[in-house]
Amino acid sequence: MRIATGYAQKVALDGITDRQAALIKSQEQLSSGKRVNRPSDDPAAAAEAEKVRSRQARMDAEKRAVGYAQQQLSNADSTIGDATSLLQNARETLLRGANATNNTSDRFTIGANLSAIRDQLLAVANRSDGTGGFVFGGQGANSAPIAADGTTYNAQPGTVQVGQELSSPVSLDGRANFTASPTGAGTESIFAQLDAAIAVFKDPAATAASAAAIAQSTLGSVDRSIDRLGVTRATVGERLNAIETHLKDIENGTIDNASRMSALTDVDFAAAISKMAQNQTTVEAALKSYSTISKMSLFNFL
Amino acid sequence: MSNLLRIGSSALNAASIQLQTTGQNIANASTPGYVRREAVLQEAGNNGTSGFIGQGVNVAQIQRVYDELLVRESNANRSGAAQDTARSDGLNRLDNLFGNPETGMGAAYDTLVASFADVTAHPSDSSARGAVLAQVSAFAGRASQIDGQMQQLADSAHGQMSTEVNKANDTLKSLAALNQQIGNSNSSISAPNNLLDQRDKLLGDLNSVLRANATIGSDGAVTVASARGEPLVVGNTFSQLKLVSNELDASKLDIKVIRSNGTSVQLAPSEIGGKLAGLAQFADSDIGEARARLGQITAAVAMSFNDRQALGVDATGAAGQALFALGSPTVSPVAANTGTAQLTASVTTGSALKASDYSISFDGSQYSLTRLSDSTVQSFASLPQVVDGLTVSLGSGTPAAGDKFLLRAATSYVSGVKSMLSNPARLATALPVTTVPGATNTGDVSVSGLDISAIGANTNQPVSITFTGAGTFNVSGTGTGNPTGLTYTSGMTVSYNGWSMKLSGTPKAGDTMQVVATANPASDNRNARAMQALGDASNVDGAKVIDRYADLVGEVGTRAQSAKATGEMSQRLYDDAEGARTAVSGVNLDEEAARMLEYQQAYQAAAKVIATANQLFQSLLQSFA
Numbered sequence: 001m002r003i004a005t006g007y008a009q010k011v012a013l014d015g016i017t018d019r020q021a022a023l024i025k026s027q028e029q030l031s032s033g034k035r036v037n038r039p040s041d042d043p044a045a046a047a048e049a050e051k052v053r054s055r056q057a058r059m060d061a062e063k064r065a066v067g068y069a070q071q072q073l074s075n076a077d078s079t080i081g082d083a084t085s086l087l088q089n090a091r092e093t094l095l096r097g098a099n100a101t102n103n104t105s106d107r108f109t110i111g112a113n114l115s116a117i118r119d120q121l122l123a124v125a126n127r128s129d130g131t132g133g134f135v136f137g138g139q140g141a142n143s144a145p146i147a148a149d150g151t152t153y154n155a156q157p158g159t160v161q162v163g164q165e166l167s168s169p170v171s172l173d174g175r176a177n178f179t180a181s182p183t184g185a186g187t188e189s190i191f192a193q194l195d196a197a198i199a200v201f202k203d204p205a206a207t208a209a210s211a212a213a214i215a216q217s218t219l220g221s222v223d224r225s226i227d228r229l230g231v232t233r234a235t236v237g238e239r240l241n242a243i244e245t246h247l248k249d250i251e252n253g254t255i256d257n258a259s260r261m262s263a264l265t266d267v268d269f270a271a272a273i274s275k276m277a278q279n280q281t282t283v284e285a286a287l288k289s290y291s292t293i294s295k296m297s298l299f300n301f302l
Numbered sequence: 303m304s305n306l307l308r309i310g311s312s313a314l315n316a317a318s319i320q321l322q323t324t325g326q327n328i329a330n331a332s333t334p335g336y337v338r339r340e341a342v343l344q345e346a347g348n349n350g351t352s353g354f355i356g357q358g359v360n361v362a363q364i365q366r367v368y369d370e371l372l373v374r375e376s377n378a379n380r381s382g383a384a385q386d387t388a389r390s391d392g393l394n395r396l397d398n399l400f401g402n403p404e405t406g407m408g409a410a411y412d413t414l415v416a417s418f419a420d421v422t423a424h425p426s427d428s429s430a431r432g433a434v435l436a437q438v439s440a441f442a443g444r445a446s447q448i449d450g451q452m453q454q455l456a457d458s459a460h461g462q463m464s465t466e467v468n469k470a471n472d473t474l475k476s477l478a479a480l481n482q483q484i485g486n487s488n489s490s491i492s493a494p495n496n497l498l499d500q501r502d503k504l505l506g507d508l509n510s511v512l513r514a515n516a517t518i519g520s521d522g523a524v525t526v527a528s529a530r531g532e533p534l535v536v537g538n539t540f541s542q543l544k545l546v547s548n549e550l551d552a553s554k555l556d557i558k559v560i561r562s563n564g565t566s567v568q569l570a571p572s573e574i575g576g577k578l579a580g581l582a583q584f585a586d587s588d589i590g591e592a593r594a595r596l597g598q599i600t601a602a603v604a605m606s607f608n609d610r611q612a613l614g615v616d617a618t619g620a621a622g623q624a625l626f627a628l629g630s631p632t633v634s635p636v637a638a639n640t641g642t643a644q645l646t647a648s649v650t651t652g653s654a655l656k657a658s659d660y661s662i663s664f665d666g667s668q669y670s671l672t673r674l675s676d677s678t679v680q681s682f683a684s685l686p687q688v689v690d691g692l693t694v695s696l697g698s699g700t701p702a703a704g705d706k707f708l709l710r711a712a713t714s715y716v717s718g719v720k721s722m723l724s725n726p727a728r729l730a731t732a733l734p735v736t737t738v739p740g741a742t743n744t745g746d747v748s749v750s751g752l753d754i755s756a757i758g759a760n761t762n763q764p765v766s767i768t769f770t771g772a773g774t775f776n777v778s779g780t781g782t783g784n785p786t787g788l789t790y791t792s793g794m795t796v797s798y799n800g801w802s803m804k805l806s807g808t809p810k811a812g813d814t815m816q817v818v819a820t821a822n823p824a825s826d827n828r829n830a831r832a833m834q835a836l837g838d839a840s841n842v843d844g845a846k847v848i849d850r851y852a853d854l855v856g857e858v859g860t861r862a863q864s865a866k867a868t869g870e871m872s873q874r875l876y877d878d879a880e881g882a883r884t885a886v887s888g889v890n891l892d893e894e895a896a897r898m899l900e901y902q903q904a905y906q907a908a909a910k911v912i913a914t915a916n917q918l919f920q921s922l923l924q925s926f927a
Contacts (some may be wrong), residue, residue: 002885004889005890006331038395039397039856039862040863043856046400046855046859047859048852056847057409057413058415058416060416061416061419064423068423069423132424132426141825156818157741158737160825161827170423180742182743224740264874297895298896300896
């Protein structure tokens with residue numbers, strides 16, 4: 001069959017152009033490190049990569065929120081620890097006060113000690129969470145949640161929660177823990193209980209017996225308060241464990257996502273380099289054969 | 303002897319013409335449209351006096367070497383390749399718009415959702431609130447940007463269509479003029495080869511713009527008709543094309559064929575074929591569908607966040623205002639309508655919206671609404687009606703039978719999408735009410751899942767639930783009607799005044815549960831958590847935002863990929879057809895070189911014949927000397 005010279009030239013040139021396009025494509029894959037540089041490179045992989053990217057974005061957000069809860073709860077844990085050791089101090093002081101042989105001066109000293117402990121406990125109960133809120137801020141407080149009288153709670157009782165997959169509190173309920181703790185037969189404020197004892201101990205007119213008696217009953221309140229904070233602390237501890245597990249899950253999920261993403265869109269360098277070498281060879285071959293064939297003409301022999 | 307001289311000189315002449323023809327072929331080896339020529343030789347007749355020797359050779363004609371069937375095939379494949387390549391080129395550009403996942407709509411959406419997660423941790427921090435508003439604005443901006451880029455691609459394809467139409471019009475005019483010239487010169491014996499070459503080249507060029515069938519008459523004049531049989535060139539008369547707006551959807555282009563007698567017919571680009579059809583398919587169908595999908599996602603996101611924002615209260619306790627503004631759907635009557643009806647449409651349910659526009663027709667008693675994406679038809683006797691999350695109403699006037707309207711829905715939302723809030727305090731991170739269990743409760747009744755269905759006048763009025771025993775309770779508070787003696791079961795839902803909550807556990811007589819206005823909305827994160835949870839809600843016609851977006855990316859990729867394959871395939875078919883055509887009609891330089899040698903030898907031989915005749919004559923003269 002005869003072939004028109006012009007057509008033969010066009011076919012040869014098209015061949016070179018096509019092979020150069022393939023070479024540039026493998027060069028693009030190698031330089032970007034991506035096999036999928038636009039959806040048409042692999043539509044199914046591009047669509048799934050969108051979902052993996054989104055899943056990872058959710059995980060990152062969850063990690064930040066839960067990480068924040070972890071920080072808040074660690075802070076809450078040490079705050080409870082501080083409150084508990086203050087209550088232990090109060091307990092020891094009250095034990096001293098429960099001795100009916102204390103003289104007026106002893107009792108006044110004990111009252112002054114208790115008063116100092118009470119003020120420190122109030123400061124701990126109103127401790128800031130370091131991010132503008134309060135550890136015992138309940139469902140949100142704009143100012144110190146526990147009033148100076150120790151019985152008014154300036155927030156709504158409950159907790160603030162964060163996280164979608166794992167819901168974690170980032171605040172504690174100041175009412176149940178301090179200002180109106182259930183006793184099983186009504187509620188009491190540990191501050192009000194301490195205040196009642198302090199009043200008696202500091203009163204020079206009070207008798208040693210009445211001071212010993214109130215020390216004894218206040219010891220009951222302090223013990224209940226220590227128990228309650230212990231329960232709260234245990235809950236915080238459990239939640240911290242759950243958060244740790246959850247963060248580990250997120251970490252594993254992140255690794256899974258990264259490897260899935262890589263499998264979907266990353267280039268296999270070994271394969272791409274060999275493909276690139278192959279494309280390079282074909283371009284060279286096409287150029288060489290073109291230059292050889294285009295030189296062949298009967299006119300050269302006339 | 304004089305006969306020998308005549309034979310010799312006719313052979314010399316023939317060889318000379320053959321050499322010239324070869325020279326012409328060599329000269330035009332790379333001239334587009336050139337068809338190689340051959341000198342057709344014919345033995346010169348007998349003079350009748352000296353037997354049947356003959357009188358040498360005549361050049362009967364200079365013939366164009368071509369095969370009409372191959373020309374026809376090449377032209378048909380050329381319009382197919384032009385159509386598929388034009389669409390593929392367009393889709394390739396669309397594909398690039400979705401190339402980087404990190405700058406896509408999906409990433410913008412995920413950043414928005416993450417900003418809600420951050421504000422749940424720091425609701426009272428105005429920079430965290432501000433970050434949400436910034437992401438609302440960024441999401442709206444990203445949607446507008448991608449939609450705008452797609453619109454530009456469509457505009458550019460429409461611009462190309464206009465260039466192609468101009469080319470086609472010039473070609474049609476030239477073909478009619480050539481018909482005239484060919485008709486004039488064809489009467490003589492030698493065919494006007496250069497004019498015929500020009501004509502065939504123009505027919506080929508026309509076929510890259512649109513699909514044109516050519517029929518060649520006995521007089522050499524060509525009749526050109528569109529694929530649908532609409533005559534475009536007849537003799538020396540020709541039609542002209544004009545781009546016009548589609549009657550129903552003015553953003554799409556149709557092609558009007560204006561005949562030489564002034565009458566006209568309007569064709570869809572798909573009926574025209576060629577590059578025009580490929581460009582229109584890309585601009586009006588591929589881009590249109592991608593924009594509709596983007597519109598559906600954008601509207602569903604905007605509406606679901608707006609709806610949730612409306613159920614919350616901001617840092618000051620005021621009801622949440624819309625986060626997003628959205629373009630409104632429009633209904634345009636067709637110019638030919640005889641009735642006076644103006645229809646209106648509005649979005650009712652963002653999560654029910656489809657990725658489609660609609661056509662509405664009225665037949666005198668019934669309205670038929672056709673969803674353009676899948677041609678689903680729904681009929682109604684009256685308006686307003688709610689369809690696919692849209693409320694369609696009769697705004698004013700009366701429709702007449704045969705009236706038509708275009709409801710631009712999914713392609714209208716993105717045009718108006720933007721962020722509405724600039725004050726971080728306006729972000730409704732809080733719920734309007736909070737539950738407070740009685741401090742002295744002795745039972746273990748607790749609340750879960752407090753939520754708002756709608757904020758009403760009484761929503762934040764305090765409501766008390768007082769248990770009168772383990773299985774009964776009373777309710778008191780404005781808006782509740784103060785019912786008493788209600789039955790309690792653990793896990794039941796109690797709802798009043800637009801809120802609802804689930805109560806569980808076992809209460810003791812005297813236990814209470816209060817629902818009161820949220821005291822510190824600035825530090826409440828409950829509604830922000832609900833907005834964060836929208837991130838993975840099935841709020842786009844039953845699917846998650848990211849799944850719908852991934853579908854859009856996959857669809858664009860699939861179309862670009864298959865259009866590329868189709869384009870390459872039809873280009874190959876055209877190349878093959880062109881190979882077959884040029885195998886007959888193209889110039890092969892080696893062949894011409896060989897012919898040149900052949901004709902050169904023939905020329906030399908003819909010269910020898912003349913020389914011989916001359917010698918014979920000389921010998922004869924010498925014999926008389």
